[in-house]
Amino acid sequence: MESPGNKRPAPRGTASYPRKRAVAACQTCRSRKTKCDNRRPICSFCESSGANCIYSPTDLSSFDPASLSILHRLDELELQLKAHVDTAVASAISTPIHSGPVPSPSPVSPSDTLNWGAYHGSRSVAATSPAGPSVSVSTAPRHPxxxxxxxxxxxxxxxxxxxxxxxxxxxxxxQNQGPRFGSSRDGNNSSSISAWSCDLEPSTCKRLLDSFLRHVLIKNPIFDEAKLQSAVSRVCLEGVAWDADSCLVLLICALGSIASSTMSDLTAAQCYFAAAQRRMGVLIGVEDLVTAQCYFLAGVYQMCVMRPASAWTLFSHALACLQHYSFVRESYNVPQEPVHATPAMQDPSLAECIYWTCWKSEIELRLHLQLPDFPRTSHRYPLRFPVPPxxxxxxxxxxxxxxxxxxxxxxxxxxxxxxxxxxxxxxxxxxxxxxxxxxxxxxxxxxxxxxxxxxxxxxxxxxxxxxxxxxxxxxxxxxxxxxxxxxxxxxxxxxxxxxxxxxxxxxxxxxxxxxxxxxxxxxxxxxxxxxxxxxxxxxxxxxxxxxxxxxxxxxxxxxxxxxxxxxxxxxxxxxxxxxxxxxxxxxxxxxxxxxxxxxxxxxxx
Incomplete structure (x- = not known):
């Protein structure tokens, strides 16, 4: 028998980690690290304090303890940063250096995301300062x-x-690039691309899908891999149609053609992408996950061929497809009426991953492009992390x-x-x-x-x-x-x-x-x-x-x-x-x- 001091370590999925909070705690109690009574639809603390009580749509209790420990550590780091920012903003609001009236923080407004008080919801900005100096600045701080x-x-x-x-x-x-740059050079003209046949060879599709999964999906987990493989097989067998699934498969083939450094084929990628572009008209007015995925992959392709302005437009379209999901408003603590699920709102966990992926791509480009019509759009990331499936x-x-x-x-x-x-x-x-x-x-x-x-x-x-x-x-x-x-x-x-x-x-x-x-x-x-x-x-x-x-x-x-x-x-x-x-x-x-x-x-x- 093993002595108590020489016990074998438990397997990773069964190791015991002490719980520091209720698994089903609302987001407010989780962020405060206090016990939540889990009362629905609003817990006792949120009811007494007037806070917006939001419960995560997914129960994390099924995750293995090591994964929970990683997610918990990420939460702690974010809370430390938020505390530091709150202190800076509190000083900015309470100690202006110019004369004149000081505007008070206004409630959250979708049209005024630059309002610093609105970033922090109903929390008081007069918090105790954490480590680090206090700041005394203007009440109209510069945009990041x-x-x-x-x-x-x-x-x-x-x-x-x-x-x-x-x-x-x-x-x-x-916007004013000549024929020397990108797909216009090396004889890859529009006539040769338009003459390309859309018939997809199953073996070629499988190779390109494998390349896509290894080099693109690993950075952006926005697909159910089994469903994706099924869609690719179906389009290959039935032929390329004028629908969203065919558009998606063509975009996957385009990215699979250039994703690998050892077998990149830019000409083939251009042909696949041109065929996908001609089918993107069917996406107009549709707000579902496949549409968002198509727009996102089209943006990724444009980034791969050094077309960041076009990529930003496509990432923005992808985000627009997901605005009807409740988690988008919940992420910014925006009050809302209860929303009944519709067929377009299936799989909110996957939708949240797509939203996050599009959001971080769009905001990064916006910072570089400095578009004049978007000077007041918030750069603050949503409060929640996407939940692993x-x-x-x-x-x-x-x-x-x-x-x-x-x-x-x-x-x-x-x-x-x-x-x-x-x-x-x-x-x-x-x-x-x-x-x-x-x-x-x-x-x-x-x-x-x-x-x-x-x-x-x-x-x-x-x-x-x-x-x-x-x-x-x-x-x-x-x-x-x-x-x-x-x-x-x-x-x-x-x-x-x-x-x-x-x-x-x-x-x-x-x-x-x-x-x-x-x-x-x-x-x-x-x-x-x-x-x-x-x-x-x-x-x-x-x-x-x-x-x-x-x-x-x-x-x-x-x-x-x-x-x-x-x-x-x-x-x-x-x-x-x-x-x-x-x-x-x-x-x-x-x-x-x-x-x-x-x-x-x-x-x-």
């Missing part, structure tokens, strides 16, 4: 996108003396681990934007001292996210061993640090003499960190830079940003801030852009700018 983090923002830095003003309109570059998803592969990790990191990044933006909005003389204090807290929270990663996605491994999922997560992690440190680098290069010695010390310290992360991003060749995927265009944008940051520091003669391998950042960025320069006019334009600046710097050195 006022942070100068895009390529176009950096081209406007004084270091470049306004030379690239004509290159600052990204949408002009994207069952406990087995964590056993099969890394898909759901990656999906939840990616979402949690995006939410962390957006909260970092809000904190930094709020502090910068005040323009106080001690702004950078206070921001430096906040950076310490935010760095700790980012590190906690890194430490919470499951083994399959651990970033403590060697970078050269990264698969595509780790490669993407590592790049997004550096994006978080960029948001933290870029204001310091911008200030360091401006050289404002009114800063106190302590401020100058903080500014230079974090400016160096900003440039060190440029080296972390791109100083050595990585396979991920050569793979065509959903985020390739965004990855190229961040590489350009890193190259411009180190070139700006060199032009301003701040060699004391530059890391040892800063030159590798520029040369590797030019090498990567050279690979993709024929795909999009903005990539070719940014390569020309960096090449010009590099030649100038090389002559000086």
């Amino acid at each position: 996108r006022d942070l100068h983090t895009t390529v176009e923002d950096i081209l406007a830095w004084p270091a470049f003396m306004g030379r690239f003003k004509a290159h600052s309109n990204l949408m002009d570059l994207l 069952n406990e087995n998803v964590f056993e099969a592969d890394a898909t759901w681990f990656y999906y939840l990790a990616d979402i949690s990191l995006r939410r962390l990044e957006m909260n970092v934007r809000e904190v930094v933006s709020t502090m910068l909005a005040g323009g106080k003389s001690t702004m950078f001292e206070e921001l430096a204090g906040a950076v310490i807290t935010l760095e700790q929270q980012i590190q906690e996210w890194v430490d919470s990663m499951p083994h399959v996605l651990s970033l403590d491994t060697l970078e050269e061993e990264d698969d595509i999922l780790k490669f993407i997560l590592r790049g997004r992690l550096i994006d978080c640090y960029d948001i933290l440190y870029l204001p310091f680098l911008e200030a360091a290069l401006e050289g404002i003499p009114s800063y106190s010695p302590e401020q100058l010390t903080n500014v230079d310290k974090y400016a160096r960190k900003a440039l060190e992360h440029c080296v972390r991003r791109i100083s050595e060749p990585r396979p991920g830079f050569q793979i065509r995927h959903h985020g390739t265009w965004l990855m190229l944008r961040t590489c350009v940003r890193s190259a411009l940051m180190v070139l700006a520091a060199r032009r301003m003669q701040r060699g004391d801030l530059l890391p040892q391998r800063w030159r590798d950042v520029v040369t590797m960025t030019m090498k990567v852009l050279e690979t993709w320069k024929d795909e999009s006019a903005d990539i070719a334009d940014r390569l020309d700018i960096i090449t010009t600046l590099w030649e100038e710097v090389s002559r000086i050195d």
Whole structure:
């Protein structure tokens, strides 16, 4: 017999983890970490406090304890960030630096998502401050996108003396591309595409579906795999029709043709996509899951071929198809009347995954494109995480681990934007001292996210061993640090003499960190830079940003801030852009700018 001290560990699915809250607790009690009496339709606490009582549509008790532990840890990290943001906003509202009346927070309004009080529902903003400094800023804080983090923002830095003003309109570059770029080149004209037959060979379909499942679905779990395989088989056997299922299968074939780095066929992908486009008319006016999936996959394809403006439109269409689901309004604590389920509202768990996937794609593009008609649209992510369909998803592969990790990191990044933006909005003389204090807290929270990663996605491994999922997560992690440190680098290069010695010390310290992360991003060749995927265009944008940051520091003669391998950042960025320069006019334009600046710097050195 085994002694009590030498018991074998229980299997993963049966290990016991102590419960800290009721499984069926409402969202308010879960966020407060207090016991919920589970009374329906409204629990006792929510009834007495006037809070909006919302229960999760899915019972998590069927998940294995290890998965619950991961989800619980992600909840804790988000709550810490929300507490920090609440403190910043409370100070922003209660301590304005300008004269005049201070508007009080207004209730949630769908048409006024910029209202900071509305972000926090009925909670009081006069909360006790957590670790980190309080903030005293204007009651009209800048929108998070006022942070100068895009390529176009950096081209406007004084270091470049306004030379690239004509290159600052990204949408002009994207919309006015000539025949040199993308699908118009290499003889892939419309006549050859339109002459292609829509007959799908079953063996070809199976190969393309396998490629899609391995390289696309693993990043975006928005399909029931068994139903998807059944739909593909049916369309292959019955022939391509003029319906949504045929459109979906053609989009899968298009993405499967270019998803693999070893067997990419862009010409075939263009033919499949053109056939799918001709069937997208049947989707107009339809608001169901297949329609949303079609729009999303069409957006992913446009991202893969470097057409971000078209992709944003398609992601927005996909989101519009899901607005009638109750979880959309619940995610933002918007009051609503009870909604009876309809055939178009089947499978809310899958719908929530599709919504999340489309939302994070749309918001990321919106931040880069800076569309003038959408300046007041909220950048805050929904409050809830999507719910895995069952406990087995964590056993099969890394898909759901990656999906939840990616979402949690995006939410962390957006909260970092809000904190930094709020502090910068005040323009106080001690702004950078206070921001430096906040950076310490935010760095700790980012590190906690890194430490919470499951083994399959651990970033403590060697970078050269990264698969595509780790490669993407590592790049997004550096994006978080960029948001933290870029204001310091911008200030360091401006050289404002009114800063106190302590401020100058903080500014230079974090400016160096900003440039060190440029080296972390791109100083050595990585396979991920050569793979065509959903985020390739965004990855190229961040590489350009890193190259411009180190070139700006060199032009301003701040060699004391530059890391040892800063030159590798520029040369590797030019090498990567050279690979993709024929795909999009903005990539070719940014390569020309960096090449010009590099030649100038090389002559000086």
